[in-house]
Amino acid sequence: MAANQALRQLVPPSLSAKVEGSFAYLTVRDRLPTILTRVIDTIHRNKNKFFEEFGEEGVQAEKRTIGFLSKLRNELLTDKPILVLCDGLEDTDSWNQYLQRQQRLLGERDPVSWFKSPWLYIECYMYRRIQEAIWLNPPISDFDVFNESKTQSFFESQQAVISLCTYLQGFNRNMDDLSETQLMEQFHKLLQVSLWGNRCDLSISAGMENSQKASPIDSLSDLKSFILVDDSNMVWSALTSAQRPGEDGKTTSGRVDIVLDNAGFELVTDLVLANFLVSAGLAREVRFHGKSIPWFVSDVTAHDFQWTIRQTLAANHKWMSKSGVQWQSYVREGVWSYHDHPFWTMPHEYCDMAGDAPDLYATLQGADLILFKGDLNYRKLTGDREWDHMVPFDRALRGFGPAPLCSLRTLKANIQVGLQPGQGENLNTQDPSWMTSGKYAVVQFSSPHREQ
Numbered sequence: 001m002a003a004n005q006a007l008r009q010l011v012p013p014s015l016s017a018k019v020e021g022s023f024a025y026l027t028v029r030d031r032l033p034t035i036l037t038r039v040i041d042t043i044h045r046n047k048n049k050f051f052e053e054f055g056e057e058g059v060q061a062e063k064r065t066i067g068f069l070s071k072l073r074n075e076l077l078t079d080k081p082i083l084v085l086c087d088g089l090e091d092t093d094s095w096n097q098y099l100q101r102q103q104r105l106l107g108e109r110d111p112v113s114w115f116k117s118p119w120l121y122i123e124c125y126m127y128r129r130i131q132e133a134i135w136l137n138p139p140i141s142d143f144d145v146f147n148e149s150k151t152q153s154f155f156e157s158q159q160a161v162i163s164l165c166t167y168l169q170g171f172n173r174n175m176d177d178l179s180e181t182q183l184m185e186q187f188h189k190l191l192q193v194s195l196w197g198n199r200c201d202l203s204i205s206a207g208m209e210n211s212q213k214a215s216p217i218d219s220l221s222d223l224k225s226f227i228l229v230d231d232s233n234m235v236w237s238a239l240t241s242a243q244r245p246g247e248d249g250k251t252t253s254g255r256v257d258i259v260l261d262n263a264g265f266e267l268v269t270d271l272v273l274a275n276f277l278v279s280a281g282l283a284r285e286v287r288f289h290g291k292s293i294p295w296f297v298s299d300v301t302a303h304d305f306q307w308t309i310r311q312t313l314a315a316n317h318k319w320m321s322k323s324g325v326q327w328q329s330y331v332r333e334g335v336w337s338y339h340d341h342p343f344w345t346m347p348h349e350y351c352d353m354a355g356d357a358p359d360l361y362a363t364l365q366g367a368d369l370i371l372f373k374g375d376l377n378y379r380k381l382t383g384d385r386e387w388d389h390m391v392p393f394d395r396a397l398r399g400f401g402p403a404p405l406c407s408l409r410t411l412k413a414n415i416q417v418g419l420q421p422g423q424g425e426n427l428n429t430q431d432p433s434w435m436t437s438g439k440y441a442v443v444q445f446s447s448p449h450r451e452q
Contacts, residue, residue, distance in 0.1 A: 254368025
């Protein structure tokens with residue numbers, strides 16, 4: 001018991017909006033209400049669509065949903081107590097139990113509320129309440145309030161997508177002529193493309209346009225100095241060490257799981273990376289993990305995943321269309337597969353996964369490498385806590401390690417671990433917004449076999 005208490009004391013507090021002027025405070029005060037306003041506007045703009053599809057019943061559902069969301073916005077702005085969910089979905093009980101857990105941590109004096117509770121919990125809770133508002137108001141229960149912005153982001157990034165697919169197809173045609181060194185160079189390039197694709201995050205721009213216009217390949221050398229931690233070589237080693245000689249004399253490779261972040265251009269960069277891993281013989285199978293409900297404005301759902309492949313396949317461009325054909329084929333053959341799980345849209349830190357979602361943890365243990373994309377995954381990996389910048393990444397994971405894993409993240413929240421002595425202080429002096437601007441990035445690796 002004493003050892004457990006000592007360990008808890010070593011864990012820093014959660015980031016929260018309690019600290020006025022902090023990034024968490026400004027997010028809860030300004031950005032989250034703006035997102036809710038945009039959601040309300042989106043639902044209102046679709047009033048005619050609901051009428052055409054469902055008649056007067058659709059219009060009444062639209063009014064009720066807007067009323068629900070307006071109340072939610074007021075609760076947020078006035079720091080009201082967090083309410084239990086009452087929509088009876090498969091994760092409702094888990095959410096309400098998590099609220100009780102937060103109340104126990106807070107004690108009996110104050111209720112759990114928007115500005116007093118962990119930022120990670122509050123932000124996830126808001127998106128889950130948006131889902132509740134939609135779900136409780138049939139017949140519009142299946143409406144994705146973020147779909148318009150996700151599709152817009154994809155179409156506005158067309159030139160960058162074409163450029164990336166053209167690069168991929170050129171590389172695929174010359175695959176057999178590449179030495180292992182050249183293969184490794186290509187891997188580093190496409191890993192960095194996937195890394196910087198993470199800048200296109202609509203939850204950070206509060207749903208405003210945030211797409212990729214320029215060719216990402218051409219920018220990589222200019223961006224290299226902004227990668228604060230680069231464990232790419234360890235990721236390469238994890239992939240190559242998973243390769244085994246097969247019975248027929250050919251090398252068999254391992255399974256790579258990609259825990260996705262944003263739809264639109266970022267998802268295309270992830271699909272291009274996955275295509276490379278399979279065609280280069282670095283992975284025999286890729287499992288993509290996405291969200292089961294619309295989440296954090298631009299996160300990938302099953303619909304977004306399938307839609308993106310279909311759009312790429314149907315494109316009026318030779319190499320883009322050819323990429324889509326290949327991706328569809330991978331899905332059909334089971335080389336690629338998409339999975340979701342309620343845990344990905346819960347507020348838990350990932351060190352809770354083994355206890356709270358043992359089935360998901362066991363699934364991830366079957367991977368030879370897990371790539372965690374983006375900021376929200378990083379926040380959950382590290383518990384979204386006030387860690388010192390020099391705390392090792394392994395330690396901040398607090399025992400989470402189903403398989404060798406890597407975080408690919410551009411910095412958009414004020415948490416960063418694993419830096420060298422003085423690195424954080426220098427950045428604070430040179431660029432005070434370095435942790436939240438999306439200008440900097442990390443490729444951070446951890447293996448359960450390494451010292452924790």
